[in-house]
Amino acid sequence: MQLISKSTVALSRRLMFLGIALSVFIAHQGNASAHNGGDREWSVQVEEVNSGDINLDPAFRVAIYENLLSELGKTNKFENIYRSGDRLAASTPDMLILKINVRKFDAGSETKRAVTTVAGATKLKVQCQLETRDGRVVSDNLVEASVRFFGSNMRVTHNLAHNIAEAIKKSTLPQPTHVSQDGQTPDELSMAQVETNR
Amino acid sequence: MKQLNVLAKQPRGRREIVRVLPCLILLLSFCAGALAQTTNTEEGTANPSFPVTHVLGLAGTLPNTPGSLTVKAGSLRFENKKQGITLLSTVSIEAIFLSQQDKQVGGVPMTLGKAAVPFGGGRVISLFSHKKYDDIALIYRDDDGGIHGAILQLPAGQGTKLRDELVSQGARVGPQWDPANGKAAPEVSDATN
Numbered sequence: 001m002q003l004i005s006k007s008t009v010a011l012s013r014r015l016m017f018l019g020i021a022l023s024v025f026i027a028h029q030g031n032a033s034a035h036n037g038g039d040r041e042w043s044v045q046v047e048e049v050n051s052g053d054i055n056l057d058p059a060f061r062v063a064i065y066e067n068l069l070s071e072l073g074k075t076n077k078f079e080n081i082y083r084s085g086d087r088l089a090a091s092t093p094d095m096l097i098l099k100i101n102v103r104k105f106d107a108g109s110e111t112k113r114a115v116t117t118v119a120g121a122t123k124l125k126v127q128c129q130l131e132t133r134d135g136r137v138v139s140d141n142l143v144e145a146s147v148r149f150f151g152s153n154m155r156v157t158h159n160l161a162h163n164i165a166e167a168i169k170k171s172t173l174p175q176p177t178h179v180s181q182d183g184q185t186p187d188e189l190s191m192a193q194v195e196t197n198r
Numbered sequence: 199m200k201q202l203n204v205l206a207k208q209p210r211g212r213r214e215i216v217r218v219l220p221c222l223i224l225l226l227s228f229c230a231g232a233l234a235q236t237t238n239t240e241e242g243t244a245n246p247s248f249p250v251t252h253v254l255g256l257a258g259t260l261p262n263t264p265g266s267l268t269v270k271a272g273s274l275r276f277e278n279k280k281q282g283i284t285l286l287s288t289v290s291i292e293a294i295f296l297s298q299q300d301k302q303v304g305g306v307p308m309t310l311g312k313a314a315v316p317f318g319g320g321r322v323i324s325l326f327s328h329k330k331y332d333d334i335a336l337i338y339r340d341d342d343g344g345i346h347g348a349i350l351q352l353p354a355g356q357g358t359k360l361r362d363e364l365v366s367q368g369a370r371v372g373p374q375w376d377p378a379n380g381k382a383a384p385e386v387s388d389a390t391n
Binding site: 048057058059061062063065066082084085087088109110111114116117150153154 | 253254255293295297299300301302309312320321324325328333335336337339340342343344345346347348349375
């Protein structure tokens with residue numbers, strides 16, 4: 001009798017631990033899906049970096065663009081990431097357009113940094129806007145990056161891309177409304193189809 | 199008969215030299231002609247190879263990969279021993295930007311070494327341990343029309359040559375960047391400009 005009762009107690013304990021572990025796991029999964037799932041359906045198209053009147057070396061523009069695409073991919077925030085001009089983006093619903101406008105650039109100098117430590121920092125400041133296809137801004141951030149001690153001037157583009165991706169990751173995006181390229185929601189589309197059928 | 203007698207009077211070694219010398223001169227002139235011809239052929243058809251560092255952007259190649267670059271048969275060919283060959287059609291290149299960067303040489307080991315030098319001696323080394331490079335930024339489109347950018351770093355002075363090679367193979371130069379005011383200058387129609 002005693003043996004049976006001992007094994008029953010051990011089994012019930014194990015079951016209890018298993019139950020707790022399972023509930024913790026389920027809760028964690030639920031949290032994760034709630035955190036990512038809301039924005040997961042958006043896709044993004046990254047427009048070319050616009051330097052405006054700022055004297056920015058084209059190599060830096062190219063580096064920002066390429067690094068940004070790479071960093072955005074790491075966030076897992078978007079369903080698909082498209083480059084500017086990609087024909088596949090036209091048929092994708094729930095598309096956001098990411099626009100990068102350069103606001104400030106200090107070229108700095110790697111040699112100055114190495115010699116003086118305090119001078120020669122390379123700094124970059126941009127405004128990044130996420131817009132829907134109909135031009136509604138859903139996220140607007142001013143992002144800065146700099147190289148102060150070690151590394152080449154070009155490293156600022158990597159730091160900036162990382163900071164932009166972090167800012168976008170933290171921002172809360174609205175639920176997609178399935179707006180097509182001509183700016184119609186599914187309800188509007190179906191109404192239009194009904195009217196054309198008539 | 200007199201000539202034969204003269205030859206006969208000369209010592210044997212000297213006679214040999216006199217006989218061999220015209221043959222040598224003739225042979226040398228043929229060799230020079232052949233060499234000149236070979237050089238011309240190479241200049242006409244050979245594609246110069248550029249030692250480059252792929253900074254970023256070429257599909258299928260890791261960033262900061264050193265390698266060699268050739269432009270031939272309408273494609274840019276980047277070759278690295280470990281990562282293989284990457285090809286990019288020169289016709290897909292929409293813009294080429296040339297700029298110059300000044301970088302410290304030696305990378306992380308050199309930086310650590312300089313930091314270890316006492317009494318700030320590393321700073322003095324930094325004054326002399328920098329080198330100029332040409333940066334070439336390429337903007338090209340993939341098959342779906344998506345825009346891509348790639349940056350290649352070459353020894354100073356090689357950038358213009360590479361740009362000319364690319365243009366001769368069908369790449370477009372696009373509006374040029376003016377470092378003085380940062381505005382785009384008019385498109386360069388001829389690569390030699």
